Amino acid sequence: MSTEFRHDRGLAKRVSKIHGVNPVFLIEKISRERILDSFYWKRDCFGLNTATLLDRAVALQHIGGYDELQRPTPFICLGLKMLQLQPAPEIITYLLHQRDFKYLTCLAAFYIRLTLDSAGVYRTLEPLYADYRKIRYKKGSTMVLSHIDEFIDELLTSERSCDMILPRMVGRLYLEDQELLEPRKSEIDSDLESDESESGSD
Amino acid sequence: MEPNPDQKVTVNSYGRTSWNKEAYAQEALSRRKPAIEADSEAKAEVNAGTVTSHQLMQLREQVLEQVNLINTTTIISNQIAASNSKRGKGVGFYCDVCDLTFKDDYQFITHLNHPAHLKNVGFDEDVESQKEVSLQEVKDRLAMLKRNLALKREADGKEFDLSDRIKKRREFDLKEEEKRRVRRRAVKLRKRAETASADSDIAQMMGFGGFLSTKT
Numbered sequence: 442m443s444t445e446f447r448h449d450r451g452l453a454k455r456v457s458k459i460h461g462v463n464p465v466f467l468i469e470k471i472s473r474e475r476i477l478d479s480f481y482w483k484r485d486c487f488g489l490n491t492a493t494l495l496d497r498a499v500a501l502q503h504i505g506g507y508d509e510l511q512r513p514t515p516f517i518c519l520g521l522k523m524l525q526l527q528p529a530p531e532i533i534t535y536l537l538h539q540r541d542f543k544y545l546t547c548l549a550a551f552y553i554r555l556t557l558d559s560a561g562v563y564r565t566l567e568p569l570y571a572d573y574r575k576i577r578y579k580k581g582s583t584m585v586l587s588h589i590d591e592f593i594d595e596l597l598t599s600e601r602s603c604d605m606i607l608p609r610m611v612g613r614l615y616l617e618d619q620e621l622l623e624p625r626k627s628e629i630d631s632d633l634e635s636d637e638s639e640s641g642s643d
Numbered sequence: 644m645e646p647n648p649d650q651k652v653t654v655n656s657y658g659r660t661s662w663n664k665e666a667y668a669q670e671a672l673s674r675r676k677p678a679i680e681a682d683s684e685a686k687a688e689v690n691a692g693t694v695t696s697h698q699l700m701q702l703r704e705q706v707l708e709q710v711n712l713i714n715t716t717t718i719i720s721n722q723i724a725a726s727n728s729k730r731g732k733g734v735g736f737y738c739d740v741c742d743l744t745f746k747d748d749y750q751f752i753t754h755l756n757h758p759a760h761l762k763n764v765g766f767d768e769d770v771e772s773q774k775e776v777s778l779q780e781v782k783d784r785l786a787m788l789k790r791n792l793a794l795k796r797e798a799d800g801k802e803f804d805l806s807d808r809i810k811k812r813r814e815f816d817l818k819e820e821e822k823r824r825v826r827r828r829a830v831k832l833r834k835r836a837e838t839a840s841a842d843s844d845i846a847q848m849m850g851f852g853g854f855l856s857t858k859t
């Protein structure tokens with residue numbers, strides 16, 4: 442235990458393993474070290490529990506990985522904090538679907554992408570393709586205007602997001618073949634159907 | 644000659660010195676005892692008032708006020724400024740629980756998170772982090788934060804207003820333009836003055852400065 446502590450700081454205590462490892466390992470070591478040494482982490486993330494974490498989360502101004510000086514953003518610092526705290530699934534779901542704080546939704550989505558299995562990620566995050574709220578996304582020295590649905594798409598389809606390597610996902614079609622997942626019902630489909638039924642009734 | 648149990652140092656008939664080790668050990672133990680007892684008493688005192696996480700965070704906020712004062716100036720006595728060690732009150736960030744001073748905010752905050760400091764405060768991280776937060780608590784917290792935000796917006800006087808922002812921006816631009824104009828004019832004037840003086844310097848060098856005759 443003591444040698445483990447010497448090599449890996451900031452391990453989560455009293456939590457169950459995710460993807461077979463201590464949850465904080467879902468953020469690669471180099472990022473983790475940078476977060477643990479950052480001023481925001483030391484000052485604002487110390488001693489938080491799931492309730493007080495929200496104080497910081499609602500104050501978020503943007504998402505993203507690092508700024509131009511390689512300092513981690515508050516967004517990923519809070520991401521690591523959540524991995525340490527491992528809030529109950531119903532809390533995560535609630536945070537994802539509350540409509541008052543959009544960056545809190547992003548944080549919950551990021552956490553879900555890191556922690557759930559592939560089918561679970563598709564099932565929970567795909568409904569957010571219909572969330573068009575604007576968000577600021579810090580990419581290096583620039584701030585990019587983005588939307589929650591774009592961020593969700595990045596989480597579901599690319600290997601990296603917020604300068605982090607995301608856990609590998611099984612392809613959607615494979616999960617459908619295995620009957621672990623229903624085929625996705627796109628928002629556009631339902632729009633088209635309602636259009637058709639309206640035109641049919643005319 | 645048998646060693647005398649009361650004597651610590653004995654010299655035998657050949658003049659060889661021997662030391663009574665038990666007597667020395669006894670003496671050393673009796674000297675150390677009060678110190679050990681005092682130490683354990685102090686520890687008991689600290690652990691008696693174990694603080695909760697909430698109390699700790701409040702304390703922390705108070706202490707962090709120091710960090711918020713960055714870029715302000717405080718006048719201090721010469722004597723304090725001369726001291727160079729971490730121990731005691733000095734220039735920088737001072738932790739009154741541990742009686743230590745730190746040179747920068749990063750070191751200071753690292754200290755505030757350090758197990759040694761937490762122990763001095765009487766905070767046990769392991770006990771505190773075992774508390775579970777329920778969904779209801781999360782909901783209440785968010786509702787509270789939402790209320791606070793609404794109150795703050797009200798206190799600020801208005802909701803976000805685009806036309807107002809545009810007006811302010813225009814005023815700002817005008818002011819900037821005016822500043823730039825002033826600066827440009829100043830530069831131009833200076834340049835003109837410089838070229839004029841340079842002209843007269845050259846003229847003087849060539850020996851035909853001004854209209855006054857140089858002949859005497």
Ligand SMILES: [Zn+2]
Pocket residue numbers: 738739740741742743754755760763
């Ligand atoms: Zn201290």
